[in-house]
Amino acid sequence: MDALQDRIALIFGRFAGQIVRLRRKEGATALPGLVGGLISKKLLYSLSQNMADGVVTISGTNGKTTTTNFLNLILENAGFNTLTNTAGSNLERGLISAYADAVNAWGGYPKNKQQVGLFEVDEAELARTFNQLNPRVSTFLNLFRDQLDRYGEVDNLALRWQDMIKAKGEYGSIVINVDDPNICRLQECTTGEVITFGIEDDNLKIEDLYNVKDARFCARGSVLKYDNLYMSHLGQWRCDCCTVFRPKPKVRAQNISLKNGSSGFDLVIDDIRHKIIINMPGLYVVYNALAAAATAYALEVDIDLIASSLNAVKPPQGRQEIFLVDQKEIRILLTKNPTGFNETIKIIMPDSESIEVNLLAILNDGIQDGEDVSWIYDADIERLKKYNIDLVCSGIRANDFALRWHLAGINPRLVCSNIEESLDRALDNVPLGGRLDVIATYTAMLQIRSILVSRSRKADYEII
Ligand SMILES: [Zn+2]
Structure with a gap:
């Protein structure tokens, strides 16, 4: 009876998705899951059991999509047949939709060799869906303060993850970032396999402890000490009161070099060393690559x-x-929380104070951006103060963003809520062959991208 119900749920879910796609060209990702989930409550569990090679979950505040993309590439090269959810559709409905899209018209599922479900799962949703997904490998990236209008504090989420892993039993490995103290603690909650990853590079240090606020305390409430801090609260931490310290990771990155728009590092696993160069700059790229490698x-x-x-x-x-x-380069940097903003600041920071930076900063406050925009005050914009910056502020909250930049000592040349007009005015001051950096929240990124696609005739992509 259950199996029949699941099959009916899938057929209706798939049908609903097709109808929406026929009527509109985008945005059909959640509906099949909603319809399917209404018909069968255990749908996610039975679908996950159908994966011959199990389910992999990727969760954490930052880097889910990039890590999933990296891992998908590795697994496809290794001969796996991966089934993934669309970036951003990482709640239960999105997961069911991913399955529903892959079944045939009769609700049957093609049985392939090495079929693996590879899902990025929203960090607040993971504890609720974990039992149903029953992952063979679950990967935990990090926990940063993010969109507090939606979730509770980072500590509550960490505690829920601990309970979830304690309840899971022997089956399934966990892959954890030991540089994040909250994530590292998860290894104490399981008797199953644990694979650790992290950065080991003494030459890499951020300037001060300004950003450490997400995981400052040990389980007994003492302030953690850092022998080396790489990014936000990630680093080589220790607690003297309970003699707990960050263990040496099994999968690690050494000799990191972030320059010329790329991230280079030595990937070390089982003491075997490989040189990696990825054409995306930023330390978070190294973390995402490590997470994918460890998984x-x-x-x-x-x-x-x-x-x-x-x-x-x-x-x-x-x-x-x-x-x-028009012979000008425009670089879009998606920025949606303080940690991401601090990474963006490092990327746009020029090599010398004499180089002018052309910047268009766009702040929207839609649901996907985070309706509470106070997070812009948690980013260390002040670090850009000493540079020569030509700034235009735009978006629905252009005035709020302009005030934030002003308080950081950088006065916008123009404040204008219309994104297209702001783009033109920002480009006015970019020399031929020069570059405009665009800082954009999620919906702002979609808007500026669609303008740029039509101007540069670059192939569009499916809007997520
Ligand atoms: Zn302690």
Whole structure:
């Protein structure tokens, strides 16, 4: 009876998705899951059980989509048949939709060799869906303060994850970022396999502890100490009161070099070393690559193949993308929380104070952007104060953003809520062959991208 009900649920879910896609060209990702989920409550569980090679979940505040993309590439090269959800559709409905889209018209599921479900799962949704997904490997990236209008504090989420892993039993490996103290603690909650990853590079240090606020305390309430801090609260931490310290990771990055728009590092697994270069700048790219490598390792993928796949990575669209319009380069940097903003600031920071930076900063406050925009005050914009910046502020909350920049000592040349007009005025001051950096929240990124696509005639992508 249950199996029949699941099959009916899938057929209706798939049908609903097709209808919506016929009527509108985009935005059909959640409906099949909603329809299917209404008909069968255990749908996600039975669908996950159908994956011959199990389910992999990727969760954390930052880097889910990039990590999933990296891992997908590795697994496809390793001969896996992956079934993934669309970026952003990472709630239960989105997961069911991913399955519903893959079934045939009779609700049957094609049985392929090495079929693996690879899902990015919203960090607040994971505890609720974990039992149903019953993952073979679950990967935990990080926990940052993000969109507090939706979730509770980081600590509550960490505690829910601990309970979830304690309840899961022997089956399934966990892959954890030991540089994040909250994530590292998860290893104490399981008797199953644990694969650790992290950065080991003494030459890499951020300037001060200004940003450490997400995981400052140990379980007993003492302030954690950092021998080396890489990014936000990620680093080589220790607590003297309970003699707990960050363990040496199994999968690690050494000799990191972030320059010329790329991220280079030595990937070390089982003391085998591979040189990796990915054409996307930023330390978070290194973390995402490490997470993908460690997860592939947990799935017993060959280490040489992991390395060669990472070296073949292409930047995902929209997150950081470059357009060429009228001999001027326009680089979009998706920025949606303080940690991401601090990384964006590092990327746009020029090598010397004499170089002018042309900047268009767009702040929207839609649901997908986070309706509470106070997070812009948690980013360290002040670090840009000493540079020569030509700034235009735009978006629905252009005035709020302009005030934030002003308080950081950088006065916008223009404040204008119309994005297209702001783009033109920002481009006015960019020399031929020069570059305009665009900082944009999620919906702002979609808007500016669609303008740039039509101007540069670059192929569009499916809006997520
Ligand atoms: Zn302690």
